[in-house]
Amino acid sequence: MKIDVITIFPAYFEALELSLLGKARDRGLLDVCVRDLRDFAHDRHRTVDDTPAGGGAGMVEPWGEALDEVLAEGAPEGSRAPLIVFPSPAGEVFTQRMARELAEEPHLIFGCGRYEGIDQRVFDEYADRGRVRIVSLGDYVLNGGEVAVLAMVEAIGRLIPGVVGNPESLVEESHEEDGLLEYPSYTKPATWRGRDVPSVLLSGNHAAIAAWRREQSLERTRRIRPDLLPGDEGDAGDAESVA
Numbered sequence: 001m002k003i004d005v006i007t008i009f010p011a012y013f014e015a016l017e018l019s020l021l022g023k024a025r026d027r028g029l030l031d032v033c034v035r036d037l038r039d040f041a042h043d044r045h046r047t048v049d050d051t052p053a054g055g056g057a058g059m060v061e062p063w064g065e066a067l068d069e070v071l072a073e074g075a076p077e078g079s080r081a082p083l084i085v086f087p088s089p090a091g092e093v094f095t096q097r098m099a100r101e102l103a104e105e106p107h108l109i110f111g112c113g114r115y116e117g118i119d120q121r122v123f124d125e126y127a128d129r130g131r132v133r134i135v136s137l138g139d140y141v142l143n144g145g146e147v148a149v150l151a152m153v154e155a156i157g158r159l160i161p162g163v164v165g166n167p168e169s170l171v172e173e174s175h176e177e178d179g180l181l182e183y184p185s186y187t188k189p190a191t192w193r194g195r196d197v198p199s200v201l202l203s204g205n206h207a208a209i210a211a212w213r214r215e216q217s218l219e220r221t222r223r224i225r226p227d228l229l230p231g232d233e234g235d236a237g238d239a240e241s242v243a
């Protein structure tokens, strides 16, 4: 998968050199290219966040030129047109379902706005020319899109085949499979500071363990996120639709 990011703070994305995504990049599973929006500014102060004092191209032009440059590089061989994602608290909420959808895309372009956001005409221009999604990390306000894009790239990147060593570990997580929160996990030792691992987990009885985990998932979801429960128990109607 190819991922382009346009931002005025490229340093945020140094985190993508670490851990599983860093390894995935080294192994060629993920190609991340981060561009500084200020390189597309027209004035000597490299202004991109507002109308430059004394007039000038403002913030629309740098966005247009940065996006045009990325688009002009073309899609990875044989793949469909890229999807442009603009993080914004005014967008559709990012979910595990959306992460799965976006993990199927061969080329994602993220445009990180700051402060007052991005001029509406930028969204309109690229929606007319291709595919655009405006996506929120959640119902709160960040200073800009960078942290949201980092979270999205991590959630999407780990779903690319080969990025996470054991694909089975992806299936039993919160929001996967049944759309419920994951059951509590325990490791070794069996007793720590007087707290025991639940005895069923040490029983070797796989059916009993599966039943216990299911019950724990349901109990946890009922208590913390009842909106995720299917049918009568939650508001969602279909757990998948909100997972």
Ligand code: ADE
Pocket: 087, 088, 089, 135, 136, 137, 138, 139, 140, 141, 142, 143, 144, 145, 148
């Ligand atoms: N930019 C500012 N707040 C944001 C949010 N909640 N999600 C995505 N981008 C943002």
